[in-house]
Amino acid sequence: MKRPARPPRLLLSLCLLAGLALSCAACAEEPPPVVSVLGPWTGDEEKSFETVLDQFEKKYGIRYDYQGTTSLRETLLAQVEAGSPPDIAVLNSLGELTEYAHQGVLVPLPENVRERSPEPWAPELTVKGRKNAYWTPIKVDLKSVVWHYPGRAPQKGDWCVGVGSGATSGWPGSDWIEDILLQKWGPDVYELWATGELPWDSDEVRTAWETWGRLMAPGGDRSQADAALGNDFNGNDGKGLLKRSGDGCRREHQGSFVRRLYDEDITYVPTTRAVAELRNERGAYEVAGDMAALFDDTSGARALITFLTGDEARATWARAVPESNRPFFPVSVGSYGETWANRAVHDTLTGAKRLCADASDVMPPGVRGAFYRAVLEFLAAPEDKKLLKGLLAQLEDERLRHAELGTPRVPSVCAAPTGGTGTP
Template sequence: MTVRLLAALLLLCAFTTVSCGGTGSGQSVTVLGSWTGAEGDAFRAMLSGFEKSTGIHVDYTGTRDARAILASELHDGTPPDTAVLATPGDLRTYAAAGELRPVGGAQQGIGGDLTGAAGPDGVRRPYGIVVKAAVKGLIWYDPRTLPAATRARLAQPIASFDDLAKIASGAAAKPWCLGLEDTSNSGWPGTDWIEDVILHESGPDVYDQWVSGNLQWTSDPVRKAWQTFGSVVAGTRTGTDAILLTGYGKAGAPMFADPPGCLFDHAGSFITAFYGQTPGRPQAGRDYDFVPFPGGRAVEIGGDLLGMFRATPAARKLVAYLTTAKAQEAWIERPGSGAFSLNRSVPPSVYPDPLSRRIAQTLASAATVRFDASDSMPTVMAAAFDHAVLEYVTDPTAQRLDRILRSLDQVRCTTGTGAVPPRNC
């Protein structure tokens, strides 16, 4: 190669966006997240498509301590460009504090504005995206253990929880599987029950008022939801100690016993991973199936959110990319991912099996989609809710419930929701 030709190539490299020896743009974006192992690999597969299409390098740090690391880095003034947030409550807290940057209209899909929050000026804007979702509030059962007449009734829309309870009460086995243990977060499977009852029996407006801290815990809709949960506790196969000590992932295992120890398990789409680890390796469709929570086309979801802490051009491009059908499909197609998308352009055929396609259709056809209520509440309020469930299970009497609800109202009035003072305090 002549000196003159070499000089020309170096000049070309210096004045174009094409990198000699690679396709990089010279831009980079940092992401802090909690996904490790198989989840981390799935997320990196999503990021790979972004890097190839834009030339932007993504520096991803995956750690189970992401929440604490993010708080530390924000305190030091060195936040990542973007980060996966543990709950919608965290997103709202960071938005109100002025730590997060609005993401504009980056995500318009199933559920509409699920990541809106009030900024430091009190104006509500979208401050994040849902990278992947889990569908909660599904009622799981083993078709082999139910009479044909019961299966036929489950194949039809169920109007209310009372109707489902009547279906369940006709069987010889105890109807409800229930386990509340989850290391430091025990109790949340019970909060999911109460949330689903409020959303489906009282509607999204009441649900939203309650989540925002503007509806009293002692109000009739909330009290009735707790009482419904109390009827579930009374209809479980085991005593109080077993409910408190049984992990949520193992609670449904007795469904597959012969004879079955319980018939129905209330859990999210992620529970299938635990069913697959049960002795006998139950198979979807044959050994377990689901019906949506009764009472209309409302769906509660859990979700992994991404927030932007530094609004660099590369960060904005990444946020926009992660909600596209191409990016979402990269995660959904991976076996065992358990991911569900809010992007309506993602076709059901992308999901890996018939059962997950039905779950995706349940989400896509929902008239109302809401985030998990306790995840959306301030951290102190959510922790009090978890603890209250555990306390109630030990003594689900009217007198104990009155004390619990008054105590939760005290926490509500003390905690508030950040920018908006709670009502009725």
């Protein structure tokens, strides 16, 4: 049987070279890397944030995969424990971020991002003997303010509060207590308490709770406190508590993000002007923020977190949303629009003498959760001193437990605003 003729060596070599060329072409056409991002924004807020991510992808050719969730803590914790965290996560809990940093899960920020990460939102941590910054604020909010209709005289028992949307929804109450303690005792005492150095059963903390109790149940009237337990902070209909009618609700202690629920007919004043017994001239305000942290040290993740802290991303984000919901940033990048509320919030943030991070955001997650639950129990009987004593004892036990465990703490909470007009 005649064997088929062998192909010439030259032809065989050409075939091999052609195959290699095709393989290399296939390699060159592999899709670019994808940066995974986990964050708190869903719905319309997710769409506006993705406008920023789209701009990043267009500019750098690096794709992204954004996952928005209202169960951020649980989702992130599960991913970290499974060994597959996102490249970047955005969360507001400085306490959680501190724990992740000390566990070696977070990557220190690039130097150019570190320079754009001001206190009190991004204090530097000392981890394994080295000082670094591990997260950066990409959006911030002002607290320590009271929203109201101009011209409507305040009345006793006219506070709008909504904590009835879930087991962890005590945060509007914790915001109240934090702000009262800040305004009554000043930033130094506030920082000691937020960082776990001041006991929960101290006179300062107890007085803050009692003050809030008098506001929620003036003269022992629990009707306002009962209403708070049945209301969501959105007003149960997504329109904001001040839009309710027929229940005498006239004033709301809430952060600047609540602007999205209201129109220009609602304005704010500092808490120190809304509550006579808190009046002072310290110029101190509580603030919160959404922090981005690196969980993986890839070139794409570093490029994205750098972009998110830059002027282009901030301007893109500001243009992507209605003016009533325009985000604020730790350093101004231009116009915030023409609404009174936007200008006023910006001026307050930059003109403050002291800005202090939300205390419950700073606390270890276990303490923060206990704080929220205690708020809900307290509202059932704000005038009951025995109940308050028991709640503070429980919170103190939780503080001591974390101290014994050596739970890492945020080192600082208050600072003068970066680039602002105030002085410490």
